[in-house]
Amino acid sequence: MDDYYDKEPMRLRDLVTELIAARSTGKMDISITGIRYDSRRVQSGDLFVAVRGFHVDGHAFIPDAIQRGAAAIVAEEPPPDNSVPWVQVPDSRAALAQLAAAFYGHPARQLRVIGVTGTDGKTTTTTMISTILEAAGHHTGYMTTVSFKVGEHTWDNDTRQSTPEALEVQALLREMTEAKCDYAIIESTSHGLALHRLDGCEYDVAVLTNVTHEHLDFHGTPEAYRLAKARLFEMLGEAVDKGIPKVAVVNLDDPHAAMFIERAPDQVITYARENPAATIRACDVHASPSGIIFTADTPWGRTGIRLPLAGDFNVYNALAAMAVALSQGVSLDTCRDALSRFRGVRGRMEVVDCGQPFTVIVDYAHTPEAFEKVMGIMRPITPGRLIAVFGSAGERDRAKRSIQGEIAGRYCDFLVITDEDPRLEDRWAILDEIAAGVERTGKREHSGYVKIADRAQAIAEAVRRARPGDTILLLGKGHEGSIIYGTTKTPWDERAAAEKALAALGYDCQGE
Numbered sequence: 328m329d330d331y332y333d334k335e336p337m338r339l340r341d342l343v344t345e346l347i348a349a350r351s352t353g354k355m356d357i358s359i360t361g362i363r364y365d366s367r368r369v370q371s372g373d374l375f376v377a378v379r380g381f382h383v384d385g386h387a388f389i390p391d392a393i394q395r396g397a398a399a400i401v402a403e404e405p406p407p408d409n410s411v412p413w414v415q416v417p418d419s420r421a422a423l424a425q426l427a428a429a430f431y432g433h434p435a436r437q438l439r440v441i442g443v444t445g446t447d448g449k450t451t452t453t454t455m456i457s458t459i460l461e462a463a464g465h466h467t468g469y470m471t472t473v474s475f476k477v478g479e480h481t482w483d484n485d486t487r488q489s490t491p492e493a494l495e496v497q498a499l500l501r502e503m504t505e506a507k508c509d510y511a512i513i514e515s516t517s518h519g520l521a522l523h524r525l526d527g528c529e530y531d532v533a534v535l536t537n538v539t540h541e542h543l544d545f546h547g548t549p550e551a552y553r554l555a556k557a558r559l560f561e562m563l564g565e566a567v568d569k570g571i572p573k574v575a576v577v578n579l580d581d582p583h584a585a586m587f588i589e590r591a592p593d594q595v596i597t598y599a600r601e602n603p604a605a606t607i608r609a610c611d612v613h614a615s616p617s618g619i620i621f622t623a624d625t626p627w628g629r630t631g632i633r634l635p636l637a638g639d640f641n642v643y644n645a646l647a648a649m650a651v652a653l654s655q656g657v658s659l660d661t662c663r664d665a666l667s668r669f670r671g672v673r674g675r676m677e678v679v680d681c682g683q684p685f686t687v688i689v690d691y692a693h694t695p696e697a698f699e700k701v702m703g704i705m706r707p708i709t710p711g712r713l714i715a716v717f718g719s720a721g722e723r724d725r726a727k728r729s730i731q732g733e734i735a736g737r738y739c740d741f742l743v744i745t746d747e748d749p750r751l752e753d754r755w756a757i758l759d760e761i762a763a764g765v766e767r768t769g770k771r772e773h774s775g776y777v778k779i780a781d782r783a784q785a786i787a788e789a790v791r792r793a794r795p796g797d798t799i800l801l802l803g804k805g806h807e808g809s810i811i812y813g814t815t816k817t818p819w820d821e822r823a824a825a826e827k828a829l830a831a832l833g834y835d836c837q838g839e
Contacts, residue, residue: 336360336372336490338355338356339356339374339398339414340355341429342359343414346414346426350412350415351412351415353406353413354411355412357535358372360398361371362374363376363392364377364494364604366389369392369397369400373396374398375393375399375700376402376426377399378419383491393410393411398786401419402414402416403418410526410685412536412622423492423523424524427494427495427498432502436569438503438510439531440513441531441532441534442525442533443514443515444559445684446537446538446539446696447537447697448515448641449472449516450471450473450489450514450642451675452536452644453637455644455666457667458669459649460512460657462509462657463550463661463665464636464729466478467511467512468499468503469501470484470514471484471514471516472489472688472806473672473673477503478503483808487816489518490513492524493523493524493731502833503597508810510655515533516794517552519609523559525562528562529567529569532563532573532574532575533576534726535577535581536644537578537696557587560587563590563592572594575591575593576593576595576598576647577595577597577598578598578647579598579602580599580601580602580605592725594829598646599758606626606650607623607646608624609622609632609645610623618636618731619639619641622633623645623659623829625659627659628647628658630662634658634666635671636671640700648662672803672807673740674700674821675691677690679822679836681829683834684794685793685796687790688705688800688801689801691803691827692802693747694736695727697757698717702734702735703738709796711798712739714799716743716786717747717800718744718747719757719803720747720748721754721762727759729763731761731764732761733768734764735764735774741789743785743786744777744778745758745782745785745786746785748811749752750811753782755780758778758780764819783827786801786821786824787831789828790825790832801825802820809819
């Protein structure tokens with residue numbers, strides 16, 4: 328993505344002035360044609376930033392970068408010699424963000440930037456905000472787990488990163504300014520915030536969806552996870568003044584709402600279904616398999632909302648999107664009409680209909696809280712049995728595996744436990760950890776659940792077992808285009824796997 332924008336060279340001296348606590352050696356009055364953090368992509372004239380990763384350390388690849396023509400090096404270590412200009416920094420990840428923003432001309436200063444953080448609902452909320460703003464006549468770009476958008480151009484996010492590295496973030500923001508966008512909406516993950524990928528985004532609006540149990544493998548504690556997300560709200564006060572109020576949009580039903588509100592520098596808009604103190608509330612919510620109807624009660628008036636999405640948790644996403652749009656001067660009627668046309672996001676409560684007498688839904692739910700939401704919604708509206716196919720990612724939060732199993736065991740009649748992304752872990756050990764939670768609900772292997780590591784076979788087994796009136800939930804992969812075994816990405820399409828399993832039973836998936 329950092330090649331999308333053809334950028335004019337800059338002087339190294341000018342770039343280095345953007346860095347904090349940097350020590351420079353060598354000629355600084357040289358031309359820099361590009362910035363790289365992957366030595367394999369270095370070309371003559373590039374500035375190579377050595378970043379310490381989770382599996383490899385970029386410092387080990389400095390000789391390779393120099394051999395490929397790097398004009399200068401930014402690193403946390405001192406220079407071994409004077410062969411190339413060298414800039415030593417205390418944190419090369421933070422330096423990469425500062426350098427990228429400068430190299431691309433601080434594009435966020437030319438945009439209104441909206442950040443959406445939270446455990447669940449970030450992608451849908453981000454896309455909803457874009458839909459409403461576009462309906463109001465604005466030009467938008469966005470970055471989400473599922474896709475990227477720059478003006479009229481939208482394409483899949485196949486990076487497996489919800490938040491790209493800082494260099495790609497800034498390049499995309501520059502693309503948005505070139506495409507005459509006036510708003511950028513960024514799905515702002517805890518990883519992206521903690522790893523400085525979003526430094527220099529100059530946020531104007533910060534949105535909290537919710538905070539639940541997730542990513543403890545990275546953050547260590549729930550408090551550290553919450554603080555990482557709260558960083559988005561602190562960044563409002565650090566961003567450049569664009570002549571508009573900085574707005575914090577917070578879910579007041581979330582038990583941690585206060586820590587986000589107290590970090591907001593200017594205007595706060597809250598939303599809720601339950602808390603009567605919220606600025607914007609949803610009342611009279613009615614959900615069905617075909618969609619949701621509710622009344623939005625706001626300081627801008629009351630209106631009925633018809634949302635053509637399954638899952639009443641989408642009420643929260645809609646309220647958050649409305650709060651953002653209303654804060655930006657969009658009318659309540661425009662919000663209502665845009666939401667009525669919103670068709671959802673790929674891999675988010677996506678129905679696969681091949682004419683079968685049972686329901687098949689693909690969803691990205693992969694946290695205990697998301698399981699509670701999806702299963703809690705589908706259980707009462709499913710006339711038959713509720714069947715779930717799911718796994719849990721390797722080298723990620725192990726504590727949630729048995730919790731997911733226990734939740735699924737309580738809500739569902741039958742479970743097929745399968746691979747999600749085993750990575751370098753033993754795939755069967757992961758399934759056993761999930762099964763331990765399932766068994767706490769009284770279910771036993773073969774009668775209440777089965778373990779089938781191969782995901783395509785697991786989906787086929789669920790489809791084979793389904794009867795009229797049942798609902799099958801395919802959870803955890805959603806939009807993702809691969810399954811990671813070891814360090815290899817194996818191509819994967821959850822919807823296509825479901826269609827293949829249905830076609831094998833004689834249903835016509837071509838006629839959808």
